[in-house]
Amino acid sequence: MTLSVMMEPREAMAALTAPEGRRDPYAYYDAIRAHGNLVRIKPGLMAAVGHAECSRILREPRLLVQDAKSHDRLYPDWRSHSSLRGFTDSVLYTNPPDHSRMRRLMSGAFTPRRVAALEPAIVQMTDRLLDRVAELGGDGSPVDFMAEFAYRLPVAVIGEMLGVADDDQIWFRAAVEDVTVALEGISRVSRLDAADRAMDELAAYFGRLVDERRRHPADDLISALVEAHDAAGDRFTRDELVGNLVLLLAAGFDTTTHLLGHGLHLAFEHPGFAARLRTEPGFATGYVEETLRIAAPVHATSRFAETDVDVLGTTVPAGTKVLVLLAAGNRDPDRFPEPHRFDPDRPDIQPLSFGAGAHFCLGAPLARVEAQIALPRLLRRFPHIATVGSATYRDRLVVPGHDQLPVSLG
Template sequence: MDAATAIGTLLSPGAAAEPYAAYAALRARGPVLPAGGAFFVTGYAEADRILRDPDMVAYDAALLDRQWSDWRANRAVALFADSMLRQNPPNHTRMRRLAAGVFTARRVNALRDVVAAQVDEALDDLAANTVGGEVDVITHLAYPLPIGVITALLGVPATDRGMFRRLAEALTAVLEVRFTEQQARVAHQAAYELEAYFNGLLALRRSEPADDLVTVLAAAHDAGGDRLTGAELMGNLALLLVAGFETTTNLLGNGLMLLLEHPEHARRLAADPELAPAYVEEVLRIDSPVQLTERFAGRDTEFGAVPVPAGSELILLLGAANRDPRRFADPDRFDPDRPGNAPLSFGAGAHYCLGAPLARLEAQVALPAVLRRFPRLALASRPVRRDRSNLRGWATLPVRLDSVD
């Protein structure tokens, strides 16, 4: 596969099916490859360095203005542009500090019992929804578990959780490198619907404050000054909600699929849940729930012995970097005992994912729990990948909970 074919494959709607051959084709031409006016980064060391370099900037409103004159007409794009995802210092630093207190290691660890209880409820639901011996583990575990956890942190009533899978599916389309006009229209409408919901919840939390993130961010906005504008408040609520469960849903689905494909590892993890942290890191490495991110060069520089002029777009293929043989021995093999495992799936540097400890915790609790509860778990029929090149996961993953060997 030549470089042009590989890039075309990765930017096509079908990229979600199997991007790794295209990654290998690009990597064979070096860790940083200039092509089509951008630089495609497949090397681990290079991607890690770019993510940590403060002069490599996120895709913010100023950059959007240069590349897409009417982007503000799409409410979903504008919503994320006002969030910390699309900000650089000092705005990014200010916004991140406001939310960071909810995701500290101590606070996340304190949620372990809460997560375990929600896992038990989700497993009961999984068993209760079996039809003809089959059940979709995405619909009845991988989505409801992280939705339940993040909505509890935000302060969203449990009765409202059902709407968020549909809204997130629509909104996250505009986080892809490419999306269709139809996806843009659906995302636009979903953004208005989510804003209307949050306006109602903000009004409730202003009259009835609680120990949750909506209350904290509303108070920051209401304090005035430069703490948080109204647009930033809404953008960050949307980001925290969507990012809070979309990546975790993909992590759970990808992890279960890998364990079903490697039954010896499934049995081992079920027998010893203390191995879960290492298993989760290897799932993150070999089938990352986030496959790519972007940066723009704020100065003339060089990566991988390739000159990169100021203003250049850098497409960081995290899924490729996580399989860089210079960093990981036998990188295409699923090996939870891999030493020094440190995937870039949650990024690095100033934009490192705030919710990474929570996502890891949910997977560390859920994966061994489902294997212990259903030791004969097996695929029931062919699963279907989501039509996403960036947020990699499963749309459906049908299983039998009590398969016959």
């Protein structure tokens, strides 16, 4: 969709938070871009839509994530919400020195070696799930790709890494669906009842698991993090440990699920590329990068300026929150010629989809590997797979995507 009338940034931003804008935000991102790559929306609020500006902001140490201190200033009541408290104890919502301390402890668990070691298990999990899809759809019945595959693979992978039981992976979906509303922006505090309940449930679950692993360590991520906590007492508080485990679960599959959904949807729209995914070794790498670019699973994040900060010639005044619209930066025409065209052969894609700088996604190598393994195997296994009926979409601003994507196996 293109908007024929010039819109003020404030109007475009209001439209983005309405259901239609959430469903198809790209025209509104372009409407903001018509005013510049980093623009003022209203006093105290700016939005970045340029690739260079988003990247610069995320790498600027003086632009901070909203942490407990800034929540205290802006939303005095935030501590009454366990969902906000839980995530605020995690790496995502802390600044140095707490962020650097926790990040160091967690990144040890996401080394390229650990991810590479998981690859054979990811292949096995993919094939097991494809067997199940074949059973469900073998008689011509439609199968919901999101529920039966796109959700199950990432949760099985993060479940395996964390060391949670297979039986628990099913209830995680509803709990994570509810708890991630708290990551959609603190201004939606009125909608947090279900998020709070889900956080209480997940925190109690991981709390029990932490106690169990302390008694009986295993070769999994929870045991490694418990050890990091216990090694020097003050390295991870218990709340931080639990907050980060809930974050890993939520960030670990809510996003990757939608990468898989977007990847398959794009394959349906571009049968030529789907054919190359089936046959051309190595094509999946560029395909997944371009999927991440054109259909960013995470559309936005934000940063806060405590002092005036210059970003590529534009001042972000002290006291301003900057929305970093990653999905818009991924379609910046100054960085990507014909930005709205899906082209896995583009050179040097480098999407902003995993962020940049100190908070760069810890799970990026894992998410990439999952999609690079799963999409070609799925398309090879079901050469006549096609979309049937109507897909439905989540009504989300930050992590939109398919709710249901019914397919026939042909």
